[in-house]
Amino acid sequence: MSRSTVIYDAPGPRARLRNRVITVITVLAAVGIVAVALAKLGAKGQLAAAKWEPFTTANLWRTYILPGAEGTLTAAALSIALALALGVALAVGRMSSGAPIRWLCAAVVEFLRAVPVLIMMIFAYFIYALHDVFPATQLALAGVVTGLTLYNAAVIAEIVRAGVHALPRGQSEAAAALGLRRSQTMRLILLPQAITAMLPALVSQLVVVLKDTAIGYQITFVEMVRQGTVVGSQYGNYLPALLVIAALMITVNATLSGLAVRLEARLRRSRRSAVATAPAAAQAAQIDVPGTAATASNTVAGEVATGQIRPA
Amino acid sequence: MSSQRVQSNWAPAKVVVAVSGLLIALLTAGCGGGAGKLTIGIKYDQPGLSVKNPNGSVSGFDVDVAKYVAEQLGYQPSDIEWVEAPSAQRETLIQNRQVDYIVATYSITDARKEKVAFAGPYFQTGQSLLVRADNTDIVGPESLQNHKKLCSVSGSAPAQRIKDKYPGVQLQQYDTYSACVEALKNGAIDAVTTDAVILAGYAAQSPGAMKIVGQPFSTELYGIGLATDNQELRRKINDAVQKMEDGGAWRAAFDKNLGASGYPAPDPPRIDRYQAGDRSRVQVYGRYRDRILHAFWVTITLTAYSALLAVILGTSPAAMRLSPVPTLRLLGAGYVTVLRNTPLTLILLFCSFGLSQTLGITLADPNSPTSIADSNFRLAVLGLGVYTAAFVCESVRAGVNTVPLGQAEAARSLGFTFTQNLRIVLLPQAFRSVLTPLGSVLIALVKNTTIASAIGVAEAALLMKEMIENTAALLMVGTIFAAGFIVLTLPLGLSVTYLGRRLAVTR
Numbered sequence: 081m082s083r084s085t086v087i088y089d090a091p092g093p094r095a096r097l098r099n100r101v102i103t104v105i106t107v108l109a110a111v112g113i114v115a116v117a118l119a120k121l122g123a124k125g126q127l128a129a130a131k132w133e134p135f136t137t138a139n140l141w142r143t144y145i146l147p148g149a150e151g152t153l154t155a156a157a158l159s160i161a162l163a164l165a166l167g168v169a170l171a172v173g174r175m176s177s178g179a180p181i182r183w184l185c186a187a188v189v190e191f192l193r194a195v196p197v198l199i200m201m202i203f204a205y206f207i208y209a210l211h212d213v214f215p216a217t218q219l220a221l222a223g224v225v226t227g228l229t230l231y232n233a234a235v236i237a238e239i240v241r242a243g244v245h246a247l248p249r250g251q252s253e254a255a256a257a258l259g260l261r262r263s264q265t266m267r268l269i270l271l272p273q274a275i276t277a278m279l280p281a282l283v284s285q286l287v288v289v290l291k292d293t294a295i296g297y298q299i300t301f302v303e304m305v306r307q308g309t310v311v312g313s314q315y316g317n318y319l320p321a322l323l324v325i326a327a328l329m330i331t332v333n334a335t336l337s338g339l340a341v342r343l344e345a346r347l348r349r350s351r352r353s354a355v356a357t358a359p360a361a362a363q364a365a366q367i368d369v370p371g372t373a374a375t376a377s378n379t380v381a382g383e384v385a386t387g388q389i390r391p392a
Numbered sequence: 393m394s395s396q397r398v399q400s401n402w403a404p405a406k407v408v409v410a411v412s413g414l415l416i417a418l419l420t421a422g423c424g425g426g427a428g429k430l431t432i433g434i435k436y437d438q439p440g441l442s443v444k445n446p447n448g449s450v451s452g453f454d455v456d457v458a459k460y461v462a463e464q465l466g467y468q469p470s471d472i473e474w475v476e477a478p479s480a481q482r483e484t485l486i487q488n489r490q491v492d493y494i495v496a497t498y499s500i501t502d503a504r505k506e507k508v509a510f511a512g513p514y515f516q517t518g519q520s521l522l523v524r525a526d527n528t529d530i531v532g533p534e535s536l537q538n539h540k541k542l543c544s545v546s547g548s549a550p551a552q553r554i555k556d557k558y559p560g561v562q563l564q565q566y567d568t569y570s571a572c573v574e575a576l577k578n579g580a581i582d583a584v585t586t587d588a589v590i591l592a593g594y595a596a597q598s599p600g601a602m603k604i605v606g607q608p609f610s611t612e613l614y615g616i617g618l619a620t621d622n623q624e625l626r627r628k629i630n631d632a633v634q635k636m637e638d639g640g641a642w643r644a645a646f647d648k649n650l651g652a653s654g655y656p657a658p659d660p661p662r663i664d665r666y667q668a669g670d671r672s673r674v675q676v677y678g679r680y681r682d683r684i685l686h687a688f689w690v691t692i693t694l695t696a697y698s699a700l701l702a703v704i705l706g707t708s709p710a711a712m713r714l715s716p717v718p719t720l721r722l723l724g725a726g727y728v729t730v731l732r733n734t735p736l737t738l739i740l741l742f743c744s745f746g747l748s749q750t751l752g753i754t755l756a757d758p759n760s761p762t763s764i765a766d767s768n769f770r771l772a773v774l775g776l777g778v779y780t781a782a783f784v785c786e787s788v789r790a791g792v793n794t795v796p797l798g799q800a801e802a803a804r805s806l807g808f809t810f811t812q813n814l815r816i817v818l819l820p821q822a823f824r825s826v827l828t829p830l831g832s833v834l835i836a837l838v839k840n841t842t843i844a845s846a847i848g849v850a851e852a853a854l855l856m857k858e859m860i861e862n863t864a865a866l867l868m869v870g871t872i873f874a875a876g877f878i879v880l881t882l883p884l885g886l887s888v889t890y891l892g893r894r895l896a897v898t899r
Contacts, residue, residue, distance in 0.1 A: 087800050087818065088716050088810035095716070103719040110723065120751050194878040194885075196839035198853050203870040206860050287733065294735030298556075298846055298853075305738050309559055318745050326738050333733035 121319075131317035135324055140311060145325075148307030155221060155293045155303065159228035160286050166229060167236025168271070174241055177262055185237075192234035198295050201227030205299045224296035224303075228289055235288075239281045243274030280344035287333045287340075294329075304329060430467045432458045433477030433485050433494035433617075440593025440650045441497060450474050452593075454614075456645035457514050457636065458495040461616065464632035465625075483507045486617055493618040493629065497590060500615040500664070502865060509622070510615030511629035514637070516661040518608025519550050520588035522595060524576065525603050530583055532606030534768075536561040541581040543572035550586045553610065557854075560745070569594065577601065587612050588655065595653035604655050610858070613661055630663050677872060680859055687855040688876050694772060694841045694851060699834055701777030706784025707819070713789055716810055724785070731782035736775070736843050743775040744768070744847040772844035780837050787829045791822030824895045831888025835881045852876060 091099060121127050134140045173185030192200075205223030208214050214222045247270060255265040275282070294305040308325035312318030434454055436444040442452035462472050477485055477496045485491045486508045493511070500510045521542075523530045536542050537560040544550050554561055572584040573594045584591065588608050595602045616629055636642045637660040646657045677684070712724030731739070747753045755774070756766035795818055803817040823830075842853035852873055859869045 086797060087714060087804075087813055089804060091716060099717045102717045106717070106719045106723060117751070124751070190882070191874075191878065194835075194881040195874045196842040196853065196877055198842040198845070199856060199870075199873050199877065202853065202857055202860065203866070203874075206866055207870075210866060291733070291735040294737040295843060297737050298843075298857075305735060305741070308738075309741070312745075322738060322741055322745065326734055326742070329735060329738065330730055330733045334729055337729070337733060 126317075126319050131315070131320045134311070134315045134317065135320070140315070144307045144311045145304070145328075147302055148304040148325075149328075151221070151296075151301060151303040151307075152290065152293045155224045155228065155296065155301070156286070156290045158221075158225045159232060159293075160289050162225065162229040163232035163236055163285075163289070164282070166233035168240055168275075170233060170237035171240035171244070172266060172271075174237065175244060175266070189234045189237050192230050193238075195231075197227045197231045197292055198298060200230055201295060201299055220296060220299050220301035223299050224293060224301045227295070228292055231292075232285060232289055235285060236282065239278050239285070240271070240274055243278040243281075244270045246277065247273055277347065279347065280340040283336060283340040283343060287336045290333055290336070291329070428471070429473050430462050430465070430471055431473045431475055431491045432462065433475045433482065433491040433496055434458060435478070435496045436476045438497060438590060438593060440596045440653065441590065442495070444474075444476075451649070453515075453589075453645055453649040454495045454497065456649065457616075457633070457642075458493075460636045460641055460645070461493075461495075461629050461632040464635060465628055482617060486619055489619065493616050493625070495616050497587065498615055498617050499587075499612045504617075505666075507620075508617045509620040509626055510617055510664075510666075511626045512615040512633050513613035513661045513664060514616065514633045514642075515589060515614040516658055517587045517589040517612050517614070519553065519585060519610040519612070520591055520608045521605050522573070522576065522584040522591040522602050523582065523605055525601055527582070527603075527605075530605055533558060533585075533609050536583060540583060543576065543581045543584045544569075544586060550610075554585055556857075573597075573602075589614075589650065592650045592653035592655035595655065596650050599652045599654070604653070613664075615664075627665075630665055634663050677868070680855070683855055684852075684872060684876070687850060687852045688880070690769075690849065690851040691838070691841050692880070694769065694776065694844060694849065695834070695838045697773040698776035698780060698841070699837055701773060702780035702784050702833075702837070703830075705777055705781035707788060709781070709785040710788040710792070711814055711819075713785070714792060714814065728782045728785055731779055732786075734779075736779050736840055737846050739779050740772060740775040740844060740847050743771040747771065747774070768844075768847050768849050772841070772847060772849045776837060776840060776844065780833060780840070783833045783836070784830065787826045787833060788819070788822055790829065791826030792818050794825045795821045827895060828889055828892035831885065831892065834888070835884055838880055838884065839877065 089095070118127065125131070170185050170189055173181050174189060176182050176185070201223050204226035205219060208219055208222050208226075244266075251269055251273065252265055255269045260268065293301070293303045296303050297306045297309075300306070304325050305322075308321045309318070312321040315321070434442040434450060434452075436442070436450075438452065438454070440452055442450060442454040444450050459469060459472070462469070475485070475491055477491065477494050479496075482494050482496060482498060483504065486494060495514075498504075498510075500513055504510070521530060521533065521536070529535060530540060533554065536554070537558045539560055539562055541562045542554060544554065569584065569586060569590065572581070576582075576584050577598075584594075588604055591604050595604060616633070618625055618629070636645075642660050643657060650657075709724040709727045712720040713728075715721060715724075754767065755770035792814075799817055799821065800813060803813045808817065841849075841851055844851055845854035845857070856869060856873045860866060
């Protein structure tokens, strides 16, 4: 069932001609816009070799961009690791049989999802400074990691919870029949399956974390975007510097996103069962959006069940 | 008025005050009352405010305030011993009892209140800009953004504030303001920044050569610093300052020392007879209430406009990605891939530096007095809208995928073209089924507006940073802003979920 047979008819001679005309117009328009932008940039001297040449020197990379990349990667790695641990804990807590724990974890998750990451970063940064928790050189990193960990833990908690809920009831029923305790069921049966199924969503969340390290820009954290502006002011090539940073970030993030899609396709192929792999959850979670993961996985389950129009 | 508050709800403080007052009275009685020497800390290098003259005398507005207070306390000018109090040493001088009190452009902050007590404030000022008298293109901090050269003292709070808020400014840092003013006169830099009254002092040094422009963009209250345990002295100094302000001596001192700068005398601030330890949490909210509400209002309008733009912009790449034309599909996919994988901070910086400053796309009337604020706001709407559109696109596409096959097939068999099919059959159903995910995108947008502070939009996060720096009530400030966002996002989430259920296409 190819998509062309669903929303529109297979193109006949006239439709093909029309499609070609549209293609030509689109390409012309796109080329035109790019040309105008380039012309304007050229007129402003932004395309001058002097503005771009610094990027071929090793010093620029060594002094500015590599430390920035290091900062971004360190913060992202620490945050995703901590967020994963905290997120799984919150998810388990939210599905606990004890009502007070459930409510507490639910409240924490809802709180963390409602507060902007930047607000949490600024708060953490200043509270660490006030109480001398971290050495001054690590202060910004600590603030960034705290903000990212707290927010992403909440999102991961929801992803994991959605994953557990999407598992067939038979799994926990069988575990109960075998005499496993609730904690054992969770640890041995449900979580491993849920986390595998949610792997694409978790990889996508890594993209969110990588992107969000740039928010640390505002609490003087040395990461890619901040270093881009430093390069810009050092060499007087603000715009080229930002463009180079953007190209680097997009390449890394798009690669990761692609990985998430591949993982998802692979998981889907390897499982015939209705265990949700939540492709839309992977996309939705990337929005840094609370609540989407759960909804999206429902959507997917519905899709699988009714055999509707497939995503590309 | 504040004494009433003390009486009504601060009984323990009252006892402390009474006891310490008694102690002071006993001590001073033992020492012989108002006779003897009085040691006052001042600055020696602040023209117009307090300078040490070549002949060894001191003069300036701060000095006049210090002298007036001393006189009210019963000391002759000859009883006063002046001590230099550089900024970094003021708290130490007071805590070690090396001075009785300090009058030295000493801003009252909650962090300092932990260590010393403040009488006053006796002067209200704020960070401002000093430019050459013939300069016409600098009207406020925003006009520095376009790579204007600004000078301030290395590592000082004003320099930092400007650098964070307006990354486009070129900051020249010298060790002293005098060096900055010299560079300004030579034309090497365009503006000097620090508290307006300090700038006024320099302007008064060479009348007509320089002027202060723009509204102050922070609030500094100068107080008289003294030891925390000397409440009696503090009360007397407060009375003296009150008398100076009421009796006209305050204005006379201002005119004499700073009048030549052309900087109009502000109204004297109201004396703040706060209680030590009574940094009421409510006060922080009270003092900033209007600005907090305004900042959140900016957040709300920013969200509303960006959301509108995102839905309009986001639907077309969604249609493109579903269309029969491969090029359009490619273009739609490219748009989503690029925007979804770029940090929002970077996108906003592009809007500010790329679109606005380099490509010359102006979104606001450049001659309007609020042009920078307007333009920043509109650029932020553009950046947030374009970014969020990628997520709207993906949600809508997911929504189209939930519409049962039969719908599209039925439409086709009725002879609908692709556009008709999309417009009449698919999109209306798709939008209804993705209301909840779209709502989540909207909530994410509300939170993402905080990132607009990177290009200086005066929304909640920007104010939060300022409040943290100016008040020590970190927990209070954090709570206010966290609560503000929860108030915005939770009802939004609930109502979207409700609407999503209400409007879902029943199958």
